Amino acid sequence: MSETAGISTGIAKRYATAVFDLAKEGKGIKSLESDVAALDAAMGESADLRTLFTSPLYSREEQSAAITAVATKMELSETTRNTLSLLAAKRRLFVMPHLIAVLQDMLAEERGEVTAEVTTAKKLTKAQADKLASTLKAQVGKSVTIKETVDESIIGGLIVKVGSRMIDTSIASKLNALQNTMKEVG
Structure with a gap:
């Protein structure tokens, strides 16, 4: 594993754990599951979305505005929208592929x-x-x-x-x- 991938995975695990715990406390596991599936599908289909997540050319403000618009359009849960906004504010949207993978694993584990x-x-x-x-x-x-x-x-x-x-x-x-x-x- 490359050093960058290791760093991204570490960051993603911390955020995923926090999001998962919030969803579990708020009885929002089902909505988190649908949000993760929707984000995974959107990333697979949209090169523009992947570019938004990974390109350093976008400013924090541009990323925040774009991700808020995307989350609203996709009708994501409040927890997921807040997480995406936080990732954009902290310039951490590049971890989204890793975050989705970790969340998918956590959700699968929850389902047994x-x-x-x-x-x-x-x-x-x-x-x-x-x-x-x-x-x-x-x-x-x-x-x-x-x-x-x-x-x-x-x-x-x-x-x-x-x-x-x-x-x-x-x-x-x-x-x-x-x-x-x-x-x-x-």
Whole structure:
């Protein structure tokens, strides 16, 4: 992890903990969950929003005004709007991708779920995803949400990350292992 990413993650964890605790105290977990989903979707769809969060060219005032307008338009909860305003005032909007990821993890933990990051060579069918989720649920003892990424370079198989555990059954890794073994022999 790069130093900048580590700093961003540290800042994001502190803010996420505070927001999560406020939402929990105010019985606003459901609204926080919908706000996080809406912000995640908006960041994925809007390059302008990502630029607003990361560009140092915008002043505090411009960021504050823009983020207030965005939060109002998106009808975000008061807690989320206040958090975004605070991030803008402190010039910390750049941590938004990390903040959203940390909040998603905290919300999943609150629901008793765990997220499995699954990399496949081609998109899983609904039946395959359900079977994988039930197999992982049996292994980890919690409900599993699958976050799938398609990467054709793994050729076939799966790479599954659940928490700190990783299972790599991809053909690409098997070919690399075979290549390394052959180098050792010859």
